[in-house]
Amino acid sequence: MAWYPGAKRMELQPESNGQPAIRPTQFIMHSIAAPWTARRMYEYWRDSSNLESHFGLGYEGDLAQYIGTETRADANYQANRRPDGTGAVSIETASNLKHTDPWTDEQVEQLIRLGVWLHQRHGLPLRICRSHDDPGYGYHRLHSAWSSGGTACPGDARVNQFRKVVFPGIVKRAKGQPSPAPVEDPMPQVLFESQTGGPTLAAGERVELPAARDTAILRGPCVYNVSIGLKLTRTSADKRVRLRFVHVDAETRRRSAGLEVDVPTRDGETYAQVSRRGELPAGQYLKVEALAEEPVVVAHRIVEGLYWPA
Numbered sequence: 333m334a335w336y337p338g339a340k341r342m343e344l345q346p347e348s349n350g351q352p353a354i355r356p357t358q359f360i361m362h363s364i365a366a367p368w369t370a371r372r373m374y375e376y377w378r379d380s381s382n383l384e385s386h387f388g389l390g391y392e393g394d395l396a397q398y399i400g401t402e403t404r405a406d407a408n409y410q411a412n413r414r415p416d417g418t419g420a421v422s423i424e425t426a427s428n429l430k431h432t433d434p435w436t437d438e439q440v441e442q443l444i445r446l447g448v449w450l451h452q453r454h455g456l457p458l459r460i461c462r463s464h465d466d467p468g469y470g471y472h473r474l475h476s477a478w479s480s481g482g483t484a485c486p487g488d489a490r491v492n493q494f495r496k497v498v499f500p501g502i503v504k505r506a507k508g509q510p511s512p513a514p515v516e517d518p519m520p521q522v523l524f525e526s527q528t529g530g531p532t533l534a535a536g537e538r539v540e541l542p543a544a545r546d547t548a549i550l551r552g553p554c555v556y557n558v559s560i561g562l563k564l565t566r567t568s569a570d571k572r573v574r575l576r577f578v579h580v581d582a583e584t585r586r587r588s589a590g591l592e593v594d595v596p597t598r599d600g601e602t603y604a605q606v607s608r609r610g611e612l613p614a615g616q617y618l619k620v621e622a623l624a625e626e627p628v629v630v631a632h633r634i635v636e637g638l639y640w641p642a
């Protein structure tokens with residue numbers, strides 16, 4: 333049982349005593365889609381939900397811990413506790429109802445301090461998780477195994493802060509250096525594009541989805557771990573959209589496709605996500621293709637992930 337001295341202890345029972353132990357290897361940040369204080373989050377989990385996180389953080393920087401960091405918490409789906417006994421430490425942070433607002437300065441400061449403590453106390457490596465079970469730091473939507481059915485959490489503004497302020501802040505302070513320091517592993521490049529709008533997908537036609545400039549998400553040689561999230565509108569229940577990544581050779585146009593992911597659609601609006609890790613040889617592009625059973629509209633696209641240029 334480990335309790336962070338910088339947080340107010342508000343122990344949740346029966347979860348704290350009843351849930352199995354973990355060896356914490358990851359730190360995952362969330363937005364709770366409510367402008368709550370840390371105390372209000374405690375009351376919520378105590379009274380009405382059991383998808384708790386270890387920590388809760390209000391707008392003012394009020395930070396509480398509900399469960400010891402060596403006990404499983406339930407906010408991260410497959411990362412809560414893996415078969416080998418490792419798991420993620422999680423934090424919920426106050427946000428507006430649609431989690432579109434950035435973290436306040438007070439929240440950023442607390443996230444950095446807690447991130448440093450987790451490095452010191454539990455030995456979390458100073459890197460962004462390269463896969464769903466890779467030790468390090470991340471945010472909820474970074475890996476699809478961390479949620480059931482996909483999520484936009486913690487929101488674009490906070491993903492941006494994570495990349496630019498929070499994670500670099502943790503690295504810098506943990507190493508006690510005033511200037512940006514290299515992390516332990518080769519530093520990945522972060523891929524992040526969030527765009528409103530997109531093509532209308534005609535029924536039964538495979539379409540290459542555009543990224544920022546064209547349809548190429550990455551160009552080899554590199555190793556990558558990328559996911560694409562799509563918000564689709566005008567969908568109906570019980571239809572399907574299929575997504576897959578493809579490697580396309582720039583010269584020969586030869587394509588090799590990854591496993592196709594079948595996403596069942598809902599009435600009105602559907603959020604679809606597909607992830608892939610791989611190695612892209614020199615001269616090849618990474619693209620993503622969609623195939624819809626009925627005409628649907630792509631209303632928003634997010635491409636994100638990490639890549640290591642060779």
Ligand SMILES: [Zn+2]
Binds near residue numbers: 363486
């Ligand atoms: Zn979340």
